[in-house]
Amino acid sequence: MYVISISHKIATVEIRERFSFSKEEQEEFLRLVMDQGHYEECVILSTCNRCEVYFTPSPANAGFEAVQEMEKLLTEFKKTELSLLLKYFLVYNEEKAIQHLFSVTCGMDSMVIGEDEILGQVKDAYTRALNLKATKYMLNTLFQAAITCAKRIKTDTRLSKTPVSIGTLAANEVFRFGGDIKRVLIIGMTGKMGTIIMKNLYGKENIQITGTSRNHNSIEIINREYRNLRMIDFKERYEYIDEADIVISATTSPHYTITCKELSESIRTGKERLFLDLSVPLDIDREITKINGVNLHDIDFYQQISRQNFELKEQETIRAAQMIEEHLDNAKKEVIFHSFLPDLPDIGNAMEKIRPANLIYELKDRANSEELSVMLQLVRKLL
Amino acid sequence: MYVISISHKIATVEIRERFSFSKEEQEEFLRLVMDQGHYEECVILSTCNRCEVYFTPSPANAGFEAVQEMEKLLTEFKKTELSLLLKYFLVYNEEKAIQHLFSVTCGMDSMVIGEDEILGQVKDAYTRALNLKATKYMLNTLFQAAITCAKRIKTDTRLSKTPVSIGTLAANEVFRFGGDIKRVLIIGMTGKMGTIIMKNLYGKENIQITGTSRNHNSIEIINREYRNLRMIDFKERYEYIDEADIVISATTSPHYTITCKELSESIRTGKERLFLDLSVPLDIDREITKINGVNLHDIDFYQQISRQNFELKEQETIRAAQMIEEHLDNAKKEVIFHSFLPDLPDIGNAMEKIRPANLIYELKDRANSEELSVMLQLVRKLL
Numbered sequence: 001m002y003v004i005s006i007s008h009k010i011a012t013v014e015i016r017e018r019f020s021f022s023k024e025e026q027e028e029f030l031r032l033v034m035d036q037g038h039y040e041e042c043v044i045l046s047t048c049n050r051c052e053v054y055f056t057p058s059p060a061n062a063g064f065e066a067v068q069e070m071e072k073l074l075t076e077f078k079k080t081e082l083s084l085l086l087k088y089f090l091v092y093n094e095e096k097a098i099q100h101l102f103s104v105t106c107g108m109d110s111m112v113i114g115e116d117e118i119l120g121q122v123k124d125a126y127t128r129a130l131n132l133k134a135t136k137y138m139l140n141t142l143f144q145a146a147i148t149c150a151k152r153i154k155t156d157t158r159l160s161k162t163p164v165s166i167g168t169l170a171a172n173e174v175f176r177f178g179g180d181i182k183r184v185l186i187i188g189m190t191g192k193m194g195t196i197i198m199k200n201l202y203g204k205e206n207i208q209i210t211g212t213s214r215n216h217n218s219i220e221i222i223n224r225e226y227r228n229l230r231m232i233d234f235k236e237r238y239e240y241i242d243e244a245d246i247v248i249s250a251t252t253s254p255h256y257t258i259t260c261k262e263l264s265e266s267i268r269t270g271k272e273r274l275f276l277d278l279s280v281p282l283d284i285d286r287e288i289t290k291i292n293g294v295n296l297h298d299i300d301f302y303q304q305i306s307r308q309n310f311e312l313k314e315q316e317t318i319r320a321a322q323m324i325e326e327h328l329d330n331a332k333k334e335v336i337f338h339s340f341l342p343d344l345p346d347i348g349n350a351m352e353k354i355r356p357a358n359l360i361y362e363l364k365d366r367a368n369s370e371e372l373s374v375m376l377q378l379v380r381k382l383l
Numbered sequence: 384m385y386v387i388s389i390s391h392k393i394a395t396v397e398i399r400e401r402f403s404f405s406k407e408e409q410e411e412f413l414r415l416v417m418d419q420g421h422y423e424e425c426v427i428l429s430t431c432n433r434c435e436v437y438f439t440p441s442p443a444n445a446g447f448e449a450v451q452e453m454e455k456l457l458t459e460f461k462k463t464e465l466s467l468l469l470k471y472f473l474v475y476n477e478e479k480a481i482q483h484l485f486s487v488t489c490g491m492d493s494m495v496i497g498e499d500e501i502l503g504q505v506k507d508a509y510t511r512a513l514n515l516k517a518t519k520y521m522l523n524t525l526f527q528a529a530i531t532c533a534k535r536i537k538t539d540t541r542l543s544k545t546p547v548s549i550g551t552l553a554a555n556e557v558f559r560f561g562g563d564i565k566r567v568l569i570i571g572m573t574g575k576m577g578t579i580i581m582k583n584l585y586g587k588e589n590i591q592i593t594g595t596s597r598n599h600n601s602i603e604i605i606n607r608e609y610r611n612l613r614m615i616d617f618k619e620r621y622e623y624i625d626e627a628d629i630v631i632s633a634t635t636s637p638h639y640t641i642t643c644k645e646l647s648e649s650i651r652t653g654k655e656r657l658f659l660d661l662s663v664p665l666d667i668d669r670e671i672t673k674i675n676g677v678n679l680h681d682i683d684f685y686q687q688i689s690r691q692n693f694e695l696k697e698q699e700t701i702r703a704a705q706m707i708e709e710h711l712d713n714a715k716k717e718v719i720f721h722s723f724l725p726d727l728p729d730i731g732n733a734m735e736k737i738r739p740a741n742l743i744y745e746l747k748d749r750a751n752s753e754e755l756s757v758m759l760q761l762v763r764k765l766l
Contacts, residue, residue, distance in 0.1 A: 333755050337755065340759045350765040351742065359734065359742075
C-alpha cells in the first residue's frame, strides 16, 4: 500500500483547500483511478485537515511509477500544478503507510491529538471506496484493522473525552447546565476566546446565543452571517442579562464588564444562573455570588481542569499508543501471512516429510545466525 | 565471552610493554585465573602489538563484575596501576567479542592488514590454555572456528602473500636471486629504507650483509650489536662492490653513489649482479646496465609493483571479509544453538504433538510481525 498525503503537518489551509474533494468528487476520482487499470485498490480521504489517497498498484504497475501516475491523476483532477503537490505532500509505502493509516484513523495525526471525528471520516471514506468496489484484500484488511483499533481506543481510553482547551471546557459546562432551553449571553463575542466559545455552541440544540461587541461593523456582519444568533451592543448587556441562564464574559477590558450593583438591579427573575469569567484581568465582580441563584466560575477554575486533563490525556495517549502498536503488529502479520499463503500447501507437504524433531536441525542448516536466534526463540514459545 | 584488549589501536609500544606476558607468565596467569573459581575459561594472547584476555565468567559471576575482577587480576599480576589499564584498554562482549576474535585471528586487526604471523600466535595462545584445561565449550568452539577461518583465508586468498611495502618487495627480490650464498651490499644502511631492508634480510639463511654509512658512531654501534654483519665506511664501498651479488642503494644523497665509470673499474669478476636503486633522486647511474651481467631495478619498478599489489590486496581483503562473515555467522549459530540444546527434547516433544501443517499457524499465533516474517522466510527455504 502507498499513501500520498497532503496534511496540516506541511500544507497551509489554502493549499489544503486546493486539494479538497467533495463527496461527489471523491466518487468521481475513485472511478477514474479504477478505470485506469493500473491500480488494484484506492481509498480517498478528504477532511479540512488533510487530503490522502491510499492505493495499491496492480502487479504490473508496482514501484515508483505508480506513485508518479497517481500524482498526475490527482493534480489533473484538481486542476493544480504538479509542483504544488510535490512541494506539500508526503508519500509513505509498505510498513510506513500502514503505520500512517493507523496513526490517522486513531487521531494521532490530528491537530488535536486523540480527537475521534477523524474515525467517522475514515469510515466514510473506506465505505465509499468499498461500495464502488475500489477495495480488495489489502485495503479491506488494513482499513478494517485501523478502524477496529480506533474504536477500541475510543471505548477503552478517555483520550477523546478529555478536553484541554478552555473554550471546549467552558462549552461543555454550558451543555451540562440543566434546563430545556439554555439562553447564553457572551460578552466580548468577537474576541478570540468569545469566537471559539460561540463556534462551540452555535447550532447546538436548545441553545440560544446572544453576543455583545463594541464594534458596530462586527455586529452587523455577524447578524447577517449567523442565523438564530442575536448580536447586541456591549452597552445593552444589562438589558439582556435577566433572561440569560448562562453569562460568559471574555473581553480584554481592564474594567469589570459586570458589577454586583448593576447586576442586582437588572435581575428580576429568580432562577439558577451560571457566570463564567474567562478573562484576565477579571471581568466579573466576585461579589455577585451573594445574589441568590448566582454561581461563578473563573478562568483559574478552567485552567486547573485543563492542567489535570492534560496530564490525564498524556497517560491516555501512552495507553493508546500501546493499543496501536498491538493492532498494527497484528495487521502487519496478516499482510505478511497473506503473501505467504500461495506457498503454504507446498511448504506443508515439505514439512510433513520431515520428523518434527529433525525440523529444527533442517531449519538451522538453512538459517543465518539472526534467523536461527528468532526461530529458536519462537519454537521455545511452544512449551 | 568477554575480551579485554590492550592493542596498537590505542596503546603505544611503551604501554603495551607494561602488559607483555612471557610464555611462563601466560601459564602462571592462566592458572591464577582458573584457581580463582570465578571463571569458566580463559585464553591469554600476548604479542608485540597486543595483550588480550579472552574469558567466560562462571554463571554465578556473570556480568560487569567479572570484567572488573579480571582488570584487577591483570593489573595486580603485571604490577601496574588500574588507571593505566582503564585508559588504554577496550572491552568487548557477546557478538562483538566473537567478531573481535575473528578479526584478530585473521590479521584484520593487525598493523599490516592480512599478515598471518598472528595466526600462529593465536594458535599457540589457544593451545597453551587448552593444555592447562582453561578452555571449555565456548572458547574451544570460537577459537577453533576463528583459526579454521584464518587458515582458509591464508590458503584461498593472496592476502598475506601480497606485500605493498617497498622494503618487503626489495627483500623478496633478494630471496629470489639465484646462488647458494648471496652477498648483499646496502649503501645507506642506517637510513630509514636501509634499516627496513637490513631488518628484512638480517639473520636469514645464506645471506651475508655488508652495510655502509657516513656516520662513524652508527658504524661502531651496528658492528657491536649485529653479529655476522659487516659495517664499512661509505667511502670504502667500491672496495667491496666486486664481491657483492646484490647492491642496494637507499641514500638521500643528491649525488650518484655509484657511477658507471667507477663501477666498471671496480668489477673484476664475471657474474650476474643485481642493483636496486631505492632512492629519489636516483643513486645509481643508469649507464651501468651496459656492463656485462649487471641488472638494475629502480624505485619506479617497485612502486609500480606496490600499486598493483595494493589493488590486489584490496580485492583480497574484500574476499577475506566475506569469508570471515560466513565463518563468523556459523560460529554464532553454533553458540546460539548450544544454549538452546537443554530445551530441545521438550520442544521436540511439543512439536511431535502438532501436525506439521498446523505448526506454522501455531507459531504464527505466538509471533510478532518481525518474527513471523523471519519464520516464513525460513520455512520457505525447505522447498
